[in-house]
Amino acid sequence: MIHLLDFQNVVRHFSGLVAVDGVSFSVSNGETLGLLGPNGSGKTTLLNMISGALKPTSGLISLNGSRISGLSPNQIAHRGIARTFQLVRCLPSLSVSENVIAALAFGKEKLWGQEAKDRALQELKFVGLGDRANEDVSSLTYIDQKRLELARALATNPDVLLLDEWLAGLNPVELTEGIDLIHSLQDTGTTIILVEHIMEAVRALCHRCIVMNAGRIIADDATAIALENPEVIQAYLGVPDA
Ligand SMILES: Nc1ncnc2c1ncn2[C@@H]1O[C@H](COP(=O)(O)OP(=O)(O)O)[C@@H](O)[C@H]1O
Ligand SMILES: [Mg+2]
Structure with a gap:
């Protein structure tokens, strides 16, 4: 299987804090990967390292076999990675x-x-x-x-689209429309990484899920299996927005 995107032992510190703590995974062409985990587990930091907004403290990120970690956000966009932001950023x-x-x-x-x-x-x-x-x-x-x-x-x-809680804040009708829209995007072959708290959307859209907790991957499996993992359920207990 061709790995489009590859993480090898990626670490990101913020002064004393280890936000992403040695993460390795691959994403295949055409796959939709859910990136889950409680608040503060490192999901946005991970997306920021893919798009180049943040550089890893150590480790390697590659796209189609070439290193992208260390490149500028513009260079990475030219290589074929795009994102939406958790807060909408249109030009008014x-x-x-x-x-x-x-x-x-x-x-x-x-x-x-x-x-x-x-x-x-x-x-x-x-x-x-x-x-x-x-x-x-x-x-x-x-x-x-x-x-x-x-x-x-x-x-x-x-080639790779990063969606950071793109479906958050929608009403039930809009959520269905949003899920349908992402489905039609999947039909075009776009590889998608989706940070999402809405489980209905995760189940409908993600072939596979990576679940993070405290900067580490605690599950990397087919969606239904990942969501049933006891460690995953434990990580979500008591988290209000999960
Ligand atoms: N720019 C930053 N400076 C300092 N700490 C940060 C910064 N961005 C994120 N963090 C910290 O890194 C950890 C992971 O944050 P984040 O990646 O935003 O988590 P998530 O998106 O899973 O909620 C949190 O403890 C957060 O406070
Ligand atoms: Mg976040």
Whole structure:
């Protein structure tokens, strides 16, 4: 099996604190991997190291067999990794389509002019915002801002998409729409790493789950098996948002 993304003994310290403590795993092409664990277990730090926002203290992260740990976020985006943020980060002074066009500049292929506009519209249609292209971002509801953030990430045509609690804060109807949207993304072959607390979404979407606790992996298994692991259940006990 081809390993698209590979972690070898990755460690990240914040002064005295060990946020990620020797993590090794691989992600295969086309896989959707759930990244779970109680608050503070190191999930966002791990995503930040993949996207280059943080560098590992030690260890190696590689994409398609080439090291990416140590590269800048821009260099990593060009190699084919895109992300959404736990807090939506659209550019409020630009229109919906301009937001996607701005994101195009960070991808593997540079597009300009009409080509960029066409591509932006294609992504907006995919996420369900095809008829909102010319509106102000400020007119978008919360879920539509999330859709836009996804369109921005997809505009870079990533091999690996990192979703940090992209489904959080949605009502039940929106959650179903969000899960359907990620399903259609899976059909395109995109490899997805999903940090998610909503178990309904994890069960519906993730082929496999890695569960972290205190910076270490305590389970790495097919989703149903990982969620039944006694150590995993123990780690979640008493965690209010789990
Ligand atoms: N920039 C930072 N500076 C200092 N400590 C941090 C920083 N980012 C995260 N941490 C700490 O690292 C640990 C893991 O955090 P994080 O990766 O955000 O966990 P999660 O996303 O699983 O909730 C926590 O103890 C957190 O307080
Ligand atoms: Mg987090």
